Amino acid sequence: CKNYKPTGPIETTLCDYETVESVTEELYSNLSELVRLPFFKYFQVDLYRDCPFWNEYGSCMDPGCAITTVDESDVPEKWRSTTLSKLESSSIGKRHELPGCYYRDSDFCFLDDHTEGDYFDLSLVPERFTGYSGPGAHRIWRSIYEENCFGLSELNLMAGNSPAPVSLPDSMSEVFSGEGKGIDHSEHCLEKRVYYKIISGLHASISTHICLEYLNRTTGQWAPNLECFIERVASHPERLQYMYFNTVLLLRAVSRLGPYLSVYDYCSTGTHEDDQETLSRISKVVNIAQNVGRFDETVLFRGENANVLKEEFKTHFRNVSRIMDCVGCDKCRLWGKVQITGLATAMKILFELDEKALDPYSNANLLQRSEVVALMNTLYRFVESLTAVNQFRAMWSAMGPAD
Numbered sequence: 479c480k481n482y483k484p485t486g487p488i489e490t491t492l493c494d495y496e497t498v499e500s501v502t503e504e505l506y507s508n509l510s511e512l513v514r515l516p517f518f519k520y521f522q523v524d525l526y527r528d529c530p531f532w533n534e535y536g537s538c539m540d541p542g543c544a545i546t547t548v549d550e551s552d553v554p555e556k557w558r559s560t561t562l563s564k565l566e567s568s569s570i571g572k573r574h575e576l577p578g579c580y581y582r583d584s585d586f587c588f589l590d591d592h593t594e595g596d597y598f599d600l601s602l603v604p605e606r607f608t609g610y611s612g613p614g615a616h617r618i619w620r621s622i623y624e625e626n627c628f629g630l631s632e633l634n635l636m637a638g639n640s641p642a643p644v645s646l647p648d649s650m651s652e653v654f655s656g657e658g659k660g661i662d663h664s665e666h667c668l669e670k671r672v673y674y675k676i677i678s679g680l681h682a683s684i685s686t687h688i689c690l691e692y693l694n695r696t697t698g699q700w701a702p703n704l705e706c707f708i709e710r711v712a713s714h715p716e717r718l719q720y721m722y723f724n725t726v727l728l729l730r731a732v733s734r735l736g737p738y739l740s741v742y743d744y745c746s747t748g749t750h751e752d753d754q755e756t757l758s759r760i761s762k763v764v765n766i767a768q769n770v771g772r773f774d775e776t777v778l779f780r781g782e783n784a785n786v787l788k789e790e791f792k793t794h795f796r797n798v799s800r801i802m803d804c805v806g807c808d809k810c811r812l813w814g815k816v817q818i819t820g821l822a823t824a825m826k827i828l829f830e831l832d833e834k835a836l837d838p839y840s841n842a843n844l845l846q847r848s849e850v851v852a853l854m855n856t857l858y859r860f861v862e863s864l865t866a867v868n869q870f871r872a873m874w875s876a877m878g879p880a881d
């Protein structure tokens with residue numbers, strides 16, 4: 479286990495690790511300011527929808543899991559649920575309704591219809607150690623990997639740690655009974671490998687945040703925990719690589735959405751400075767994204783069964799968005815929902831929308847406000863993780879000659 483630093487091309491992208499590293503600091507400084515601005519910090523979501531897949535979930539009683547809502551009167555009027563629910567959203571694809579949420583044919587996740595839900599100030603809720611763990615958390619990850627990841631999973635490594643998930647097909651249950659064998663992904667098609675990278679990269683990024691802001695329960699001190707990072711991320715080089723992969727994928731989506739983002743109406747609290755700063759930060763991020771977001775989405779979903787595969791891909795990811803309702807920790811559920819929505823928005827932009835659809839003048843209501851907020855906050859989470867990786871590398875080097 480070395481102080482590993484990936485170099486060269488990032489697999490399945492047209493970008494390399496060094497290029498991403500060269501812009502991480504600038505991205506971080508712009509995104510960290512952007513997500514503090516009113517438009518990007520308020521996120522409306524229904525956090526308390528029933529888990530649709532199993533009856534109970536272990537609710538996290540740790541105070542670290544709790545969050546507070548923002549009173550709707552503190553949120554600018556044009557974003558309140560009453561106003562938003564009157565807005566006609568994108569007309570791309572047929573709309574499929576469920577109580578409180580819906581998806582269109584083009585969507586990769588379920589979206590709230592704004593009839594229920596609360597506002598949260600994301601800038602007040604850092605993604606960090608909450609104490610949520612054990613069988614409840616493992617059941618979520620297991621359901622995501624084993625039932626919604628085309629069977630690609632490393633979770634055989636945790637055999638014996640958790641209860642068997644509900645409705646797991648027999649063929650998959652066998653995975654849990656074996657010794658840890660590692661997974662050979664080479665036999666799987668490009669699309670399935672991309673899907674796995676997205677999920678595993680998200681998991682690695684969440685773990686990185688947990689280890690960066692870790693609570694030592696004995697001393698009560700918050701501090702980066704290098705051992706935690708080595709164990710969960712760095713000792714699995716591919717997990718580290720997938721965080722870069724997700725960053726490039728999100729940057730490509732932001733780059734394609736550039737014209738839409740540059741004329742988007744961010745008018746928010748009424749302060750002219752905030753609006754100006756939002757536009758200026760967005761334009762800097764889009765600029766970087768146009769140089770670095772080199773991902774060729776046209777090579778995916780091309781083969782004979784492309785449409786079937788894409789539908790399967792969407793169905794799995796939509797399921798993952800519903801599994802978020804089963805996460806037994808409010809803070810983790812909030813960030814889980816934000817990031818699944820952000821990644822789903824990126825995939826919709828890349829795999830569903832052509833230049834005509836992305837035209838801001840002919841399709842002004844292309845995205846819900848929550849999708850734009852989620853996309854930029856998710857990109858920020860990944861860039862923050864890459865920044866944390868550098869911090870952990872420095873801590874590791876300071877310990878001695880590890881490389």
Ligand code: FAD
Pocket residue numbers: 605606607608609610611612615616618619632633634635636677678679680681682684685688710717805809810811813814
């Ligand atoms: P887990 O992270 O639970 O992983 C379980 C198993 O999955 C591992 O044993 C390994 O076999 C496999 N695995 C781990 N990482 C990867 C990867 N990157 N790719 C592929 N396989 C992998 N906890 C917090 O403290 N704060 C949070 O904000 C938070 N947010 C969460 C959000 C969601 C959506 C979920 C499901 C959980 C969240 N948790 C959070 C819990 C956290 O992710 C862990 O489950 C918990 O810390 C227990 O960690 P663990 O070491 O047992 O392994």
